[in-house]
Amino acid sequence: MANYIIRRIAISLLIVFIVSVFSFSLLQLMPGDPARLALGYEASEEDVQSLREEMNLDKPIVTQYLLWVKDLVHGDLGDSFIYKRPVNEILAERLPRTVNIGVLALLVSIPMGVIIGVTCAVKRGKFADQILTFLMTVSMGMPVFWVGILGILVFAIWLQVLPIQGYVAPTQDFGQFLLKAVLPVFCMSLGMTAGLTRQTRTNVLDSINQDYVLTARANGLPESSVIYKHALKNALIPVVTIIGMQVRIVVGGSLLVEQLFNIPGLGSLLTTALNNRDYMIVQNCTLLISLFTVGANLLVDIVYGFVDPRIRAKMR
Amino acid sequence: MSEHLGKDITMEEWVKLESKRRRKDAAKQFFRIFFGRGWLSKCCLVVLVVFILAAVFCPLLTVYSPYEQSLIDALQGPSREHLLGTDNLGRDLLTRTMYGARISLCTGLLSSLIAMVIGVTLGLIAGYFGKFVSGVIMRVVDAQLSIPPLILTMCLAAIFGGSILSISIIIGISSVPMYVRMVYGQVLSLRENDYVAAADLIGQNKLKIMFKHLLPNCFATIIVLFTGNVGISIMIEAGLAYLGIGITAPTPAWGTMVSEGYNYFMFKPALALVPGIALMLLIISLNIVGDGLRDALDPRLRGKL
Numbered sequence: 001m002a003n004y005i006i007r008r009i010a011i012s013l014l015i016v017f018i019v020s021v022f023s024f025s026l027l028q029l030m031p032g033d034p035a036r037l038a039l040g041y042e043a044s045e046e047d048v049q050s051l052r053e054e055m056n057l058d059k060p061i062v063t064q065y066l067l068w069v070k071d072l073v074h075g076d077l078g079d080s081f082i083y084k085r086p087v088n089e090i091l092a093e094r095l096p097r098t099v100n101i102g103v104l105a106l107l108v109s110i111p112m113g114v115i116i117g118v119t120c121a122v123k124r125g126k127f128a129d130q131i132l133t134f135l136m137t138v139s140m141g142m143p144v145f146w147v148g149i150l151g152i153l154v155f156a157i158w159l160q161v162l163p164i165q166g167y168v169a170p171t172q173d174f175g176q177f178l179l180k181a182v183l184p185v186f187c188m189s190l191g192m193t194a195g196l197t198r199q200t201r202t203n204v205l206d207s208i209n210q211d212y213v214l215t216a217r218a219n220g221l222p223e224s225s226v227i228y229k230h231a232l233k234n235a236l237i238p239v240v241t242i243i244g245m246q247v248r249i250v251v252g253g254s255l256l257v258e259q260l261f262n263i264p265g266l267g268s269l270l271t272t273a274l275n276n277r278d279y280m281i282v283q284n285c286t287l288l289i290s291l292f293t294v295g296a297n298l299l300v301d302i303v304y305g306f307v308d309p310r311i312r313a314k315m316r
Numbered sequence: 317m318s319e320h321l322g323k324d325i326t327m328e329e330w331v332k333l334e335s336k337r338r339r340k341d342a343a344k345q346f347f348r349i350f351f352g353r354g355w356l357s358k359c360c361l362v363v364l365v366v367f368i369l370a371a372v373f374c375p376l377l378t379v380y381s382p383y384e385q386s387l388i389d390a391l392q393g394p395s396r397e398h399l400l401g402t403d404n405l406g407r408d409l410l411t412r413t414m415y416g417a418r419i420s421l422c423t424g425l426l427s428s429l430i431a432m433v434i435g436v437t438l439g440l441i442a443g444y445f446g447k448f449v450s451g452v453i454m455r456v457v458d459a460q461l462s463i464p465p466l467i468l469t470m471c472l473a474a475i476f477g478g479s480i481l482s483i484s485i486i487i488g489i490s491s492v493p494m495y496v497r498m499v500y501g502q503v504l505s506l507r508e509n510d511y512v513a514a515a516d517l518i519g520q521n522k523l524k525i526m527f528k529h530l531l532p533n534c535f536a537t538i539i540v541l542f543t544g545n546v547g548i549s550i551m552i553e554a555g556l557a558y559l560g561i562g563i564t565a566p567t568p569a570w571g572t573m574v575s576e577g578y579n580y581f582m583f584k585p586a587l588a589l590v591p592g593i594a595l596m597l598l599i600i601s602l603n604i605v606g607d608g609l610r611d612a613l614d615p616r617l618r619g620k621l
Binding site: 249277 | 555561588600
């Protein structure tokens with residue numbers, strides 16, 4: 001087991017390295033000179049030159065990368081060009097909002113997806129399965145922002161039961177937070193629920209056709225025990241990996257949801273930063289989001305190894 | 317086999333006839349499954365064809381231009397001249413929606429094509445060549461997978477600009493990992509077959525083995541991935557356009573139209589709803605037709621893709 005965990009961590013570190021190279025090169029590849037952008041167009045050539053030296057932009061590219069990593073490890077992410085404040089301060093302010101909404105979306109979609117998926121598999125071919133599968137196909141075809149706009153139209157404008165947009169911190173007013181989070185969480189979790197349902201349904205159907213399920217039935221176990229005790233246990237293990245993959249979809253969706261519902265989180269920060277060419281923020285946001293995904297996947301892999309001995313054996 | 321028995325033919329002719337018959341049977345089977353899937357998939361096929369026709373022939377179907385503004389006609393309701401009304405700059409909504417189909421289908425198809433070419437090549441190489449090559453390719457793919465596709469495309473769009481071609485390339489790059497993983501998995505199992513070992517033994521070129529023996533066996537998977545990917549690409553393109561990154565304002569992309577129309581949502585919701593409904597219908601029908609294609613091409617793939 002220790003061997004397995006060490007290997008997973010080594011692979012994750014390798015991925016972190018590749019991702020960090022990508023984030024680093026964003027600053028180099030984006031159009032415009034970062035030092036000039038930071039100081040504005042009125043600044044004198046000498047000031048720009050001295051800032052270039054301060055930002056290490058005059059050094060060879062490998063040195064620049066190493067210095068950048070050194071600063072990162074020390075927690076110095078540079079200053080934002082637009083906000084004129086340290087990036088880590090801005091990130092610390094924005095991150096909890098995205099995490100709150102994202103975690104709620106995961107908490108809603110994982111049980112929903114698993115429950116609907118199992119229902120579909122157990123009642124395969126029947127009316128309930130057909131209608132649920134159809135609904136899931138429809139929701140998979142709806143972009144996040146479109147779900148949001150429909151939700152606003154129905155619940156905020158026609159029925160007037162939910163607020164159109166905005167965000168309140170849960171520490172400030174928990175009831176308001178939940179009320180304002182309903183639509184964003186719904187948008188983010190719909191696509192995820194659909195994907196999870198589809199995967200769960202196939203996995204459960206697969207395992208229902210296995211020999212050990214046939215044996216359980218032949219031994220005269222009640223149907224509920226066959227499904228819930230024997231078939232489900234094996235079918236749900238692969239679902240764990242999919243949940244790891246879903247994290248990046250949540251983060252991607254947060255960009256659209258935060259734009260639509262005016263939530264000042266990480267996603268809207270990244271969108272405005274890209275439009276304003278605030279590259280320090282773009283660079284660090286991208287890196288942070290990728291680190292989150294890598295971390296989530298590592299966690300899932302390790303849990304997966306604990307649950308399923310076959311995976312550990314395969315890695316050797 | 318029996319239908320050729322008793323006839324005076326050589327072995328070679330028999331093989332020809334037999335393979336012709338099998339191909340015909342396979343084609344028949346394909347059409348039977350593809351068209352025999354109930355009213356829903358038939359409707360979706362019709363919707364898809366309508367969208368494609370509208371995208372191809374939009375200049376012939378309408379007298380208006382999607383760009384020309386006419387502020388006197390701004391924000392009109394549906395009328396004889398403007399079937400769906402006009403937007404805030406007096407442009408015909410129906411015209412813009414039809415041109416939007418052109419942009420969505422173009423970027424969707426082009427980017428899936430690009431992703432397919434790059435992804436399949438990398439997948440073949442990773443699967444067929446040794447551990448080191450596959451290790452490098454698969455780790456890069458894993459790293460790319462840890463960046464959400466929308467964020468990756470946004471960053472790349474900021475670097476490479478927002479023409480339809482560059483957006484297609486960017487979205488294409490973001491879907492490469494899917495193809496690589498799928499083809500890699502298939503090649504790993506195909507490589508164990510005797511015919512690959514035989515080709516290797518008689519000293520056949522590695523490239524020839526890859527593209528003549530391994531690739532054709534992946535075709536079903538690749539086609540199914542491709543059709544599924546068109547919908548995903550269209551969705552990413554719409555998301556980018558909605559955020560105003562990449563394809564921007566005057567271009568009649570559906571995402572841009574929804575985000576612009578949302579400003580007038582309170583008193584003229586049609587501006588955001590019409591392009592949104594078009595977007596939704598196109599993606600859903602693409603997905604359902606893709607599912608049909610998957611079942612007809614290779615029923616074993618059901619649930620895996």
